[in-house]
Each structure stands twice: as C-alpha cells, then as structure tokens.
Amino acid sequence: MLLDDLDGLLRVAVVSLLAYAAMVLVLRIAGKRSLAKLNAFDLVVTVALGSTLATVLLSKDVALGEGVLAFAALASLQWLVSRISISSAWFRTLVRAEPRLLLENGEYRRGAMAQERVTASEIDAAVRNAGHGRLEAVAAVVLETDGSMSVIARGADDELTALRSVER
Structure with missing residues (x-):
C-alpha cells in the first residue's frame, strides 16, 4: 500500500519538521563533538541519534516529546563520557581506543x-x-x-x- 491515510502523512510532515528542529537545537547546545566520529562511543551516539530520529518520525507509538528527551539524553551521556574521559585515564582507556x-x-x-x-x-x-x-x-x-x-x-x-x- 502506498499510504494509509492523509493524517499519517500530515503527522510525519509535522513531526519531521519539529523533530529535526529539536535535534539541531540539542546538537548545537551539545557542541561540535556530538557529530564527530572520534571514537567508537561517538559513532554509537551518532547512529543512536539517527535511529531515534527515524523512530520518532515513523512510529505513532513514540511522541515527539519522548524523542526530544531521547536526543537530549544521548547528547548528555556523550557529554558526560567525554568529561569523565578528560579527568580519568582509566575511564578514557575503557571508552576510547589508542592510535x-x-x-x-x-x-x-x-x-x-x-x-x-x-x-x-x-x-x-x-x-x-x-x-x-x-x-x-x-x-x-x-x-x-x-x-x-x-x-x-x-x-x-x-x-x-x-x-x-x-x-x-
């Protein structure tokens, strides 16, 4: 089937616009590192953000507010891990590979x-x-x-x- 109904299309259009804006805002607040693929953890967070965005856009079971909270949680976790990595050599070796x-x-x-x-x-x-x-x-x-x-x-x-x- 090409489409279920016009309400579904309208929902995806509106949620896409709002979720995209929310994601850009969260990433701007989180800083440049949020999109960097500097190590495995950064890559996982980037993929998780994309997966979360797709779920918010296409699943009627996930509200926009829940998706925005998920974006913020992922960005916050990445910030926390990078912050702890700066101060703890043990933690840094746990989450980051060495060249x-x-x-x-x-x-x-x-x-x-x-x-x-x-x-x-x-x-x-x-x-x-x-x-x-x-x-x-x-x-x-x-x-x-x-x-x-x-x-x-x-x-x-x-x-x-x-x-x-x-x-x-």
Missing part, C-alpha cells in the same frame, strides 16, 4: 597490523593516497582512533613528536 603505529620507517609492524586487522594493501593504499610511491619515503603510518590512517612523510626532522601518544 596504533602500523608502519615505521618504511617497515610494516606485522603484530600491530594483525591485532588491528589491517592488511598491507590497506596501508599501501593510505600511503598512495598521501602522494607517496615508496614506503621508504614514509616515517610512519598510524591507525587513528576514528579508523582513518595518518601518513607521516620522512623529513629532515628525525624527532616525530606527534607520535608520543601512539601505541607501539
């Missing part, structure tokens, strides 16, 4: 690759995407907390201070 060194001085770090389930061809692709044709031209490839790979080129400066927080 991982996958290639160093042109050499694959096979143990780290196996633990992170990353193949040599994926590292090679990241190196090529960074504009390098040779692994030897690369000082390091780091698997970041968001799943992306950072490629650090060799330079005149041998001290790679940006790798201080990277798990070796």
